Amino acid sequence: MAPASRENSPGLELADEKILVLDFGSQYAQLIARRVREQNVYCEIVRHDLDAATLAGKKPKGIILSGGPSSVYADGAPQCDPELFKLGIPVLGICYGMQLACKSLGSEVGHCAAGEYGRSVLQIAKPQGLLAGLPAETDVWMSHGDQVDRVSDDFVSLAATGTCPYAAVQHKSLPVFGLQFHPEVTHTPQGATILHNFLYAVCGCDGTWHMSDFARATIERLRTEIGDRRVICGLSGGVDSAVTAALLYKAIGSQLSCILVDNGLLRKDEQAAVLAEFTNHFKADLHIVEAEEQFLDALAGITEPQQKRKTIGGLFIDCFKEEAKKIDGAEFLAQGTLYPDVIESGAAPDGPAATIKLHHNVGGLPEQLGFELVEPLRDLFKDEVRKLGLELGLPEQLVWRHPFPGPGLAVRCLGEVTKEKLAVLREADHIVVSEIKAAGLYRQTSQAFVVLLPIQSVGVMGDARTYENAVAVRSVNTDDFMTADWSHLPYDLLSRISNRIINEVRGVNRVCYDISSKPPATIEWE
């Protein structure tokens, strides 16, 4: 099975009504699709150069032209079929998409000297159409060098910013709309209302699509594409791999084999928790590989973070391969890759190229084993995966579990990783997570953990001097893990966490709280 391509989001073909997003290379195309799905309308991303007849054949209720990095006048700039504006299907152009729509319909696009990047104030002259129900002034997020300079007589200008005279436009006779700003990002607070107006008032959608439709259609698709063949799925204890396994289990039942590699870098009691959840919810074949010693031996003496990741990733592949060989006739490998993973690893065709950290722990596995890859969550964001997990009947405590990195506690144990250090880290980590849960704040925080620092500091316990480890508590709030803020946890909670760690975890005499946001820091310390 080919990995889900950006030309055809998988598993959603059963939707009654849909919106198509023509992708002109925007980093926000998936975000647009997700914002539409949030409003209960199915959305599919397609190539920008599909001809009008093909687009019409897909029977969309509306078409959105995404932004993109090009200038409409540049050589080789991606174009769309101009006939699509005459189909009678509502079209919303965003940023580059707007410039393309306006240019195709007789307006002029030019380069604005300073460009406009970041927050701008939109002055709404005509609160109608897309902008119905909006206040006279609202913040919007801009990110453009070109803009529409002059509109043809066929367009009405609805709103402007200080430097952009045509920030929102509407065609007088065709159902064509343009926005120079980005309604899909959270920095445009009225963005959801604008998209709602497009979907419901302009396109006439009924809003009948739900995550259950995604589940149903994905299960159908997996069943058809896998047939009677066998699939291996790696389990990590996290929500992504559990939801992937749940989808596959519903699709192919006993043809699914799962492998959990216990690398000795898991949190306290994690293997037992995965096992309990797994046996309660699936009856699939489960293989547990006990590999703590192998991993600790391989990590001995390594202090450099990327080297740790490479070592863990390489050994993970070896352990996984060994176990997979015991599973006869497997042809597919399932992975819980999400859309942000695709972007952060620079793997998306138009994603940012820089790889910040090596995230893909099983990278290379499918090719080495001759597997085909199955990635049913590749188009989804974390919160959509959680919704899907609940839809599939997974328990809340699993669905809401904070994410945990593949290299596990190794990247939270700064410097060399040893069994003793891991034991200290595990206990401290357990206290933090339990206290945050007891305070009812686990769901409101996105990821909370402890980092064991490679330093000792002086303390006093009883009347004696101590010289012991310092740990940092890290708790962040984020929607997408690409940017994050530190959690503003109550002081009394921080105080309880600190007291308990210092009193209960031998070898720690100092607790710090990490108050850095991402960027410039990252969530993990390594």
Ligand code: XMP
């Ligand atoms: P950073 O530290 O890059 O983390 O801000 C963003 C999110 O990714 C997780 N993370 C990883 N996940 N393998 C993974 O599977 C990795 O090597 C890895 N590094 C970071 C991190 O826990 C956070 O949720």
